[in-house]
Amino acid sequence: MSETFTKSMARNIFYGGSVFFFLLLLALTFDTESALPELDNRENLTEEVALGKRVWEKNNCVGCHTLLGEGAYFAPELGNVYQRFGNSTDAIKGFIMSRPKDGIPGRRSMPQFNLSDEELEGIAQFLKYTSGINTQNWPPNIQG
Amino acid sequence: MTYQSQSVAKPYFIVAIALFVGQILFGTILGLQYVIGDFLFPEIPFNVARMVHTNLLIVWLLFGFMGAAYYLIPEESETELFSPFLAILMFWIFAVAGVLTILGYLLVPYATLAELTMDDLFPTMGREFLEQPTITKIGIVIVALSFLFNIGMTMLKGRKTAVSLVLMIGLTGLAVFFLFAFYVPENLVKDKFYWWFVVHLWVEGVWELIMGAILAFVLIKTTGVDREVIEKWLYVIIAMSLITGLIGTGHHFYWIGTPEYWQWWGSIFSAMEPIPFFMMTIFAFNMVNRRRRNHPNQAAVLWALGTAVMAFLGAGVWGFLHTLAPVNYFTHGTQITAAHGHMAFYGAYVMIVLTMISYSMPMLNGRKEANSNKSQIVEMWSFWIMTVSMVFITLFLTGAGILQTYMQRYTDTPISFMEVQDKVAIFYWLREGAGIFFLIGLIVYVASFFIGGDEPEATVKDAA
Amino acid sequence: MKNRNTPPGDLAIWIFIMAELSVFAIFFAVYAFTRANNVELFNESQLTLDRNLALINTLTLITSSYFVVRAVAAIRENNAKHCFNWIIAALLMGLLFLLVKSYEYNHHYSEGINLRTNKFYMFYFSLTFFHFMHVLMGMVILAANAIKTRAGNYTPENHTGLETGASYWHMVDMVWIILFPLIYVMR
Known part of the structure; x- marks a missing residue:
């Protein structure tokens, strides 16, 4: 029977998950940048x-x-x-x-x-x- | 020690411990200044002592990480280090730069240090934890790059394991995110926002990879459990760390001028940040229980289990305590934060470096596997004294923090910061006491290196 | 088919799925809690959403899940070619979902509505965009499965990788099935 919990799958989840959530962080960062002018008292x-x-x-x-x-x-x-x-x-x-x-x-x-x-x-x-x-x-x- | 070049780790570890002693000495000064406000004033004002305390911590942990990598990478790669000379050269550059920077803090006023190092040319000074003069920061980048090059080349010519790969990713991330230290915009909100890209993405991001890799390495060595099993869990744990920790950055963005949605995103994801730490605890105990051998270096095993537990308590539990936005609204920037910071740094990063030192130092000193029984017993004493002291430091600061939060923030009749500080002074006295015990524990720790040196190595006791 | 007492696919993906579902569960709970305190605002804002498009998207995802089931069934009958085709069909459905959702987003943005407009839209955009990224992620995984199927890496006895991708895709589908009534319909 095939392995049910493999190192390569764990590794893929690590890479995939990290990239996924890093992109999400970038997306939110991007949105924050566009929101800052209303918040940061820059005027x-x-x-x-x-x-x-x-x-x-x-x-x-x-x-x-x-x-x-x-x-x-x-x-x-x-x-x-x-x-x-x-x-x-x-x-x-x-x-x-x-x-x-x-x-x-x-x-x-x-x-x-x-x-x-x-x-x-x-x-x-x-x-x-x-x-x-x-x-x-x-x-x-x-x-x- | 399998490879001769692993010995470059030794000076890194020795300097790490020396700076650790300095850090704790200044910690006790700070603790005293909390209750005797004019202690050493104006010679060493609080901000200077604090800078020395925190910067020494960061620098000695970096020394520890580098030493750990220089020991670990050749062994994992099954080859000699690419360039031991470069490693030693960088050691001296980093040590001299570090010592000069600390002396700079202590000998001249900070503003003068900024003048002397021509901070106006490229201003980066004066931000929490990143107070180093720009020139020192550039030095750190050079050292980090040479270091990554050195261990990277070593890995390329040898065996590639999950442990060394994860360590490498963690250390590369450390170097990359440090670059945000050079971005100091005039806009305070942006300044704070991207400052966390160094601080949070270090300690709640890539450093967890470094910690996981070192812990996995020591567990492989001391338990004899199959590498496949340990590496598999390593991947799952660090995947969790980044999945929760990356968006978890949001828990720092609640009140610094960023949009409200961070309160939701930050709360939800940081509420899950304890999970990887909890998994790490389960993992460490599981591996030790499933051990195939009893390793004679029981002190190292104790540190490894200790770091897993204390990281969970300090980073996981104490972090969770005040991470939800409605709670953080009241606790933000109080002694609660200080309590969390102390136990998290000790549990996760101080202890993982001490785990690695404990494991590798006997070999670096020419032993086969372990120190003598006598030395190990002293080391284990230091483990308990320091760890219990840190638990008490954390509890006392938490007590102070809860009172502060109530009197200054929560009650209908809030009173001023300084009045509150007077009212909670008893907790600061108790904290200072616990701090002195910690210092004693550290002295015992240092002593363990000089005790039982001429006695025979500890041997494996009867298999459990 | 083999007897087993473990879930299909690699166990590691189930740890991941558990974590993902917890995030969504917390998000849903927080949504419900916040809605309870702002019922009018939520009801009012909800009316600006296009329920028909969301329904189309729901059917799209359910269909894609069915295709994935067929793909796994095909490989169990040792028919790699059919398996590949079913995965591609599922991917096309995923693509359709993304297009429809992008159209919706575009519509909102053109009206000046975004993450910061109000509490409802904060949740609407956060939840759907988070899910949107999951669909993307699921498609990347399915695409990898398709390539491996094509390369003949899966057999009737061993196709754990495909089951893993399928499990993830079903999770993405399931989250949407909760999300759709919660955000678009329930009042």
């Missing part, structure tokens, strides 16, 4: 925002904070910090500027990054832009 993606994203990256902000829930869990979520700070970019800038160089005894504290005015404005605008992304109503409340 507000200015040069300033792009600079702010660079500042965000260069200072490894994601090493402590989450942004839209992704990052480290040591410091508050910043996807909605613009709203939490009363829809004020000045409040964001003020907070960043006022961080003590040597920290706060016994407490977590954000480092003093000594950002230039341009960088400060950029990061604040970046966070404002981020808060305008359609995140399907996440986070559940203002606390992030």
Whole structure:
């Protein structure tokens, strides 16, 4: 009697299944790309925002904070910090500027990054832009 | 050791373990910073320590995978490695690049490191887990390509087995998907979307192939079960991994600015992601039960069974806990994620590399099959200390995460992130304690290499 | 015919079929649950679907399944030539299904309706497109079976490969038979 469970069939299923689902992923990715303009707040993606994203990256902000829930869990979520700070970019800038160089005894504290005015404005605008992304109503409340 | 060139694996494994120690040391620093906020501030701020912790993990696992491949591929292909010289050369390049990068993190502020490495020319820095300077990333690509070339050529001139083929596909996928690390669009949503093509398609995609292949290899060697049977199951398991895991990527797309349908697609497919891990557990125990021989290296068998169980718990169960969109809405980006991350990485990838090291190190050290009894007993102790510690780390983080989710997200009167952190501090203290135990377990593990070296090899006890 | 206590075809395909059916089952359950909470929206959107075309597609797939049954029967009688022809007939039916379905999709897209229009269409497109890809996959497998039949690889005693392809094709057919009433008809 013939073999009822063969290695070659298992192999074919692996190849076939992988290709199948990879193509499906590509199809959904393609659809997502066409949907993004309505969701990603790109109309507000200015040069300033792009600079702010660079500042965000260069200072490894994601090493402590989450942004839209992704990052480290040591410091508050910043996807909605613009709203939490009363829809004020000045409040964001003020907070960043006022961080003590040597920290706060016994407490977590954000480092003093000594950002230039341009960088400060950029990061604040970046966070404002981020808060305008359609995140399907996440986070559940203002606390992030 | 059947082929002389397999010995290039040894330096890879030694450096892997050394970096592992570094990773855990920084882990304990991070744990302490969670409760003593100004610990080592401003010299080593949290983000730097975390970067060192996660990057060391990735780099040492890569060292482990490469070492495993250099050991495994010649034996499967029944031929010497194509170029042992290239393997050693790449070892040094990777080791130096890795050490320099970590020193860069520690010695200068991250922004300065970005300046020094001229990140503005081709910006790729500052994204989670992919913080390496662009120049390091290019180095990783060069090392990966040379490595794939080396083992690919070895396979071409020798026997082609399912195990080596699957390993090769996994490692090639690893290199290919890493290329998304070079795509950093200005658009944050796209940035996040394609970032997952590295991170998710690594750990919930092609790395599972690598894990499956290594596990299959060790099981073939230690149980003596027919290769046909093991390879057949290997294919079925990794088929399941990719079938569920590819669309399962969607569970990262719920709240980052992508269309709502990902909540459905992601939930449905990622709900099935535990299946391949469950199959792997069944598979490992089944093969060991059907063994045709008792292998004297019982420590390696323990690791192999351990990794199958812990991968299922960490990746499967803890992943499922928060993968459904309605649950994830509240748990996204909390300590629940951290709990899952810790146990999944330990169970699936740390333990599979340690399985391979445990299996091959005796031979690399000139033994016939196994270390002495004394050494194995110490190693098994380290297995239990580390594994139990990790279970507790995961449980404490889960506790913290549940409270955090409730107080900050779920209740009608949510309180702020920092207040919640203070309220759950007791869990962080307990986690730090478990972390110290883990470090002790790791020290015991390292000690096992220096114990019982001059004693005779363990022999097979009475057949069970 | 031989006596056996295992399902026809290779056991590996049954593991795969089980996994696929679980996905569809979850999808169907989620559909039912979501519909229960949005009955009006679902009923209203459902009216824009072309039930006649879907019925044609249902008959097409059932017919193709019948052809596949005939193909397996033919090889058991050692008639490889008939077997090949029946598989080709089944493939043509599969092609017809794809054409009709593509026509439907084209119609929706020309009206600006897509995956993101509303919850109903999300399910409609997700489920039918996922199934659409399965038909494609099934056709690839059947085509491989046809080539092997032509090459004389199957005998009355050993045609596991063909049974495997047939099992998969029947699954694809069966999923549609559930999908059709669920999405197009049930109100």
